[in-house]
Amino acid sequence: MEAKGIKKNTAIWIIAVLVLFVLSIILGIIMRLNQGGAVHLDPGTFYADMTIHGITMIGIWFVAGMAGVNFIMERYVKTSYRANTFALVMTVIGVVMLWVSTLIGDFHAGWTFLYPLPFKIAWSAWATPMFLWALAVLGVGWLVWVLSLMTALLKKYSISQVFAWQHFRNKNPEVETPPFILISMISLLGVLACLIAAVVLLVLLFAEYYSHGAFVNDALLIKNLTYFFGHTIANEMLYLGLAIIYELFPEISGRPKWKTTWYVAIAWNLTLFFVLLAFFHHLYMDFVQPEGLQIVGQLASYLASLPSAGVTVFSVIVAVYRTKIKWSLSNLLFFIGIAGWVIGGVGAVIDATISNNFLLHNTLWVPAHFHSYNAMGNVLFSLGFFHWFSVEYSKRKGPERLSSLKLSFLLLGGIGFLAAFYVAGAESVPRRYSSYPVEFTSAKLLATLGAVFATVYLIAIFLFVSSIFKRCINMVLHRS
Amino acid sequence: MHKYGLTSFLIFVCSFLVDAVAQPAAGWQETNINEVIYNAPLQIISGDHVSMHQLAAQNPLVVAFVFTRCSGICAPLIIQLKESLQFAPNIGNKKYNVLVISFDPRDSVKDMENMATRFNLQHEGNWKFAVTDSISRLISSVNFNPVWYEQTLQFDHDALLVGVNSQGFVTKKLLGLRNSKDIGLLINSINNVFSPTYRLPGQSNLFSCYNYNPKTGKNTPGLGMLFIALPAILSFSILIIIRLVSKSKSA
Structure with missing residues (x-):
């Protein structure tokens, strides 16, 4: 019964994610059109769009990864249906509150809601507490979900086993830790840390808000906590997607299951530790942050990303190079997604290098790299899972139509959309401008081109979504 | 748990x-930033009559609040400012005027002229000594609140420097006697050049990442x-x- 419940919940998660994804892409296109001068939004409306676009995208692709990991984890351990349902209900409530606070309340402090912006009220007064409470609702739901999955894993595996420490020395240990379990646990622990950071952050923000200024926060502390939460969750959601790939890529390709080796175990353990320190690279421009922490930020950015990316790319190349692969839409999406993740990761590491950051900080290079590993990375990881799940467990089976067209549109739209960001970033066009002054000669043209290519990407997503959507609806409505 | x-x-x-x-609000050095200073009519010892905004439009201003009968911080404030301006880093090509204004309604232009002479600043082109008939509105626009003590015939007041850019906006306030580095930041800020600042810890700020010890x-x-x-x-x-x-x- 519970396994069926998890399956049904997974279908509901997919439907919710896809609906919100399409809406958020439309908001993104409107923003780029406004920057290009094709439409004219009031700056407050632009920033409300930017706020809801950013926070929705982060939220939905995090829960997409969690839903996928939860579903596959059922193969190894028994997970909690109640916790999954609780997270689903809390997510729906939280998202409604977020959309109301931004679209009706006009809250527009950005998805990072950097202190003290939420308290510089330039919108309906109720929108600030509603936005913060929405985050609290989401945080509680996700925290319960994460803890339940961690508990499920730790009932079966000891701490050393779940982190695959027995693989460091022993080539054939008595208990093997599947890579899916290793990467899931590493991601869940990272998510737990960043959700606790969010709890501390929200308590401090509520303390200032409800004390009416009697208690004042330290701006440096709040910025550190904001990026501990924001940067870490943006990275961990990628790792959740990678956990799914480690499990499904060989399976869908008709290849033997991937095993945890000593280098896979070491690489992912390094990621566990260093991803919690990498957020310091968001504070390079904060002159009061000690220099030592800035250097830690740069080193941790390298050490968190390079080993895990290295072993993942190596595993995928070994799996596909001169090997007969059963290609399907799902593993093609995984494959392209890995490429997008690596390209975005290289862009991120370039920006996380202090000497480069002086040039690239707050330029469009930043959205260029995070859209690379999200729109052309993590989104494809999850779309690959959604497609596999909907085909595998739906009664509406049949040949996948228009696969080449879908992938062509996705690649054309995605690459064009990202290129517009990268070129603008390299030309020092600033990010977070609702419209560009004439001094930025190429900014408007690039923004318009970005909007055109994003529309092509949206068409591809529509094509993908329609078939997945129908199968998932069918799964939810079907009684058995 | x-x-x-x-x-x-x-x-x-x-x-x-x-x-x-229970504590009074601290850190008033950070108040009024990016607010427009009151456009007080000024009577400068050179004989010119200009408004605060007109003077700022000529060159951004460092405004020092003093009174001529001051037996306390006023003289050290002017002397320290004069010295710091000579050694302030990276201000070589920056424009500024120093406006020394009396907040004591009893002070006349003649009193301010004598004060300028006392500090040997009467012929310094970018030092302006002045009085105004709108001092209460001017000082309230920068949250400067001297208190008169009848027993000592003195004002109890802070040593305050206010930076005003050429558009009349307050860009920075410095409280106390400050070194040349701080004065350099002030000059940068009134020239609309980024000057790093950080909110001072106050009684209501409990969880600072760092605690500054003024003694060490x-x-x-x-x-x-x-x-x-x-x-x-x-x-x-x-x-x-x-x-x-x-x-x-x-x-």
């Missing part, structure tokens, strides 16, 4: 809040640093606790 942890944390925060509420001039890690480390420490602790509980249940 988490519930108790959170409750304890909230009690901890609230216990500090009670103290914080050094920063030491504050409670805020613990908060940054807290999520990682708690996560690993929770991991161990879950495993121990699971193990004991299965046993």
Whole structure:
């Protein structure tokens, strides 16, 4: 019964994610059109769009990864249906509150809601507490979900086993830790840390808000906590997607299951530790942050990303190079997604290098790299899972139509959309401008081109979504 | 368990809040930034009659508030400012005027002229000594509140320098006698050049990442640093606790 419940919940998660994804892409296109001068939004409306676009995208692709990991984890351990349902209900409530606070309340402090912006009220007064409470609702739901999955894993595996420490020395240990379990646990622990950071952050923000200024926060502390939460969750959601790939890529390709080796175990353990320190690279421009922490930020950015990316790319190349692969839409999406993740990761590491950051900080290079590993990375990881799940467990089976067209549109739209960001970033066009002054000669043209290519990407997503959507609806409505 | 942890944390925060509420608001050096200074009519010792905004439009201003019968901080403030301006870093090509204005309604233009002579500044082109008939509105626009003491016939007041850019906006306020580095930042700010500033810790600011000790001039890690480390420490602790509980249940 519970396994069926998890399956049904997974279908509901997919439907919710896809609906919100399409809406958020439309908001993104409107923003780029406004920057290009094709439409004219009031700056407050632009920033409300930017706020809801950013926070929705982060939220939905995090829960997409969690839903996928939860579903596959059922193969190894028994997970909690109640916790999954609780997270689903809390997510729906939280998202409604977020959309109301931004679209009706006009809250527009950005998805990072950097202190003290939420308290510089330039919108309906109720929108600030509603936005913060929405985050609290989401945080509680996700925290319960994460803890339940961690508990499920730790009932079966000891701490050393779940982190695959027995693989460091022993080539054939008595208990093997599947890579899916290793990467899931590493991601869940990272998510737990960043959700606790969010709890501390929200308590401090509520303390200032409800004390009416009697208690004042330290701006440096709040910025550190904001990026501990924001940067870490943006990275961990990628790792959740990678956990799914480690499990499904060989399976869908008709290849033997991937095993945890000593280098896979070491690489992912390094990621566990260093991803919690990498957020310091968001504070390079904060002159009061000690220099030592800035250097830690740069080193941790390298050490968190390079080993895990290295072993993942190596595993995928070994799996596909001169090997007969059963290609399907799902593993093609995984494959392209890995490429997008690596390209975005290289862009991120370039920006996380202090000497480069002086040039690239707050330029469009930043959205260029995070859209690379999200729109052309993590989104494809999850779309690959959604497609596999909907085909595998739906009664509406049949040949996948228009696969080449879908992938062509996705690649054309995605690459064009990202290129517009990268070129603008390299030309020092600033990010977070609702419209560009004439001094930025190429900014408007690039923004318009970005909007055109994003529309092509949206068409591809529509094509993908329609078939997945129908199968998932069918799964939810079907009684058995 | 988490519930108790959170409750304890909230009690901890609230216990500090009670103290914080009882204290007067601190850090008024950070008030009025980006606000327009009152456009007071000025009577300068050179004989010119200009408004504050007209003078600022000529060159951005460093405004010093003094009174001529001052037996306290006024003279050290002017002397220190004069010296600091000579040694301030990176201000070689920056424009500025220093406006020394009396906040004592009894002071006349002649009194201010004598004061300029006393400091040997009467012929310095970018030093302007002035009085105004709208002093109360001017000082309230920068939140400067001298208190008159009849017994000593003196004002109790802060040593305040206010930076005003050429559009008449307050860009920075400096409280106390400041060194050439701080004066350099002030000159940069009135020229609309980025000048790093950081909110001063006050009674209501409890969890600073660093605590500045004015006696030693050094920063030491504050409670805020613990908060940054807290999520990682708690996560690993929770991991161990879950495993121990699971193990004991299965046993």
